[in-house]
């Protein structure tokens with residue numbers, strides 16, 4: 001595997017259960033993501049996005065296949081991977097009984113950051129993410145959007161070169177979403193950071209991502225930049241990503257089944 005990729009997967013597979021009832025959540029996923037880009041991992045609900053992120057960040061063990069993150073094998077060098085990534089996972093995994101301040105302090109210490117750095121970075125992150133007023137609020141009392149922003153702050157405090165964000169904008173207000181987007185873009189452009197984010201929203205990918213992969217039923221159905229995806233879908237140059245996406249995942253409106261509702 002080429003270690004110059006920020007993220008690289010080789011037949012990465014996750015099967016839940018055994019025998020006839022087994023679910024192949026991620027099915028022989030092979031892709032390479034260069035450093036210094038925002039990578040949009042797009043797919044409908046249940047496509048396997050969260051499962052992929054969980055495997056790449058050490059929360060789930062693959063059934064089959066391998067992957068490297070920041071040049072480290074996800075199964076053989078788990079600690080090196082963890083040191084080099086920031087993650088906002090599906091379930092956020094925050095400590096609900098700490099305040100926002102205490103939580104960031106804890107995360108900073110777990111990363112062995114000097115106390116001064118923790119203080120300074122914590123202030124800046126809370127301020128930029130408009131969380132200063134919630135600094136002394138218990139996590140459990142924060143709204144979903146605030147928890148998400150706090151999870152993002154925690155994911156960034158040690159300046160990781162690779163960042164994984166699972167549906168980062170879901171439940172986040174438009175102003176914060178814009179701030180987050182600008183922040184990510186600056187990290188990518190100035191520090192060559194790699195951002196891997198998942199979403200089921202096509203427009204988000206179109207607005208934010210440099211590179212895109214489309215996943216459906218655990219399988220990679222397309223990867224590349226928007227232009228390449230359009231070509232692959234044999235649509236004309238003016239087609240929206242939405243059309244490409246719907247064509248690739250073969251979305252159909254089940255009109256007959258819904259006749260009782262829409263008829």
Ligand SMILES: Nc1ncnc2c1ncn2[C@@H]1O[C@H](COP(=O)(O)OP(=O)(O)O)[C@@H](O)[C@H]1O
Nearest residue numbers: 016023025043044045046047048049050051052
């Ligand atoms: N722990 C689990 N046990 C069994 N099936 C699971 C588990 N986690 C996810 N799945 C299944 O794997 C598939 C992919 O799920 P997920 O990765 O969460 O999709 P996405 O994030 O794209 O919506 C779904 O069919 C889901 O029901």
Ligand SMILES: [Mg+2]
Nearest residue numbers: 049050051090
């Ligand atoms: Mg998900």
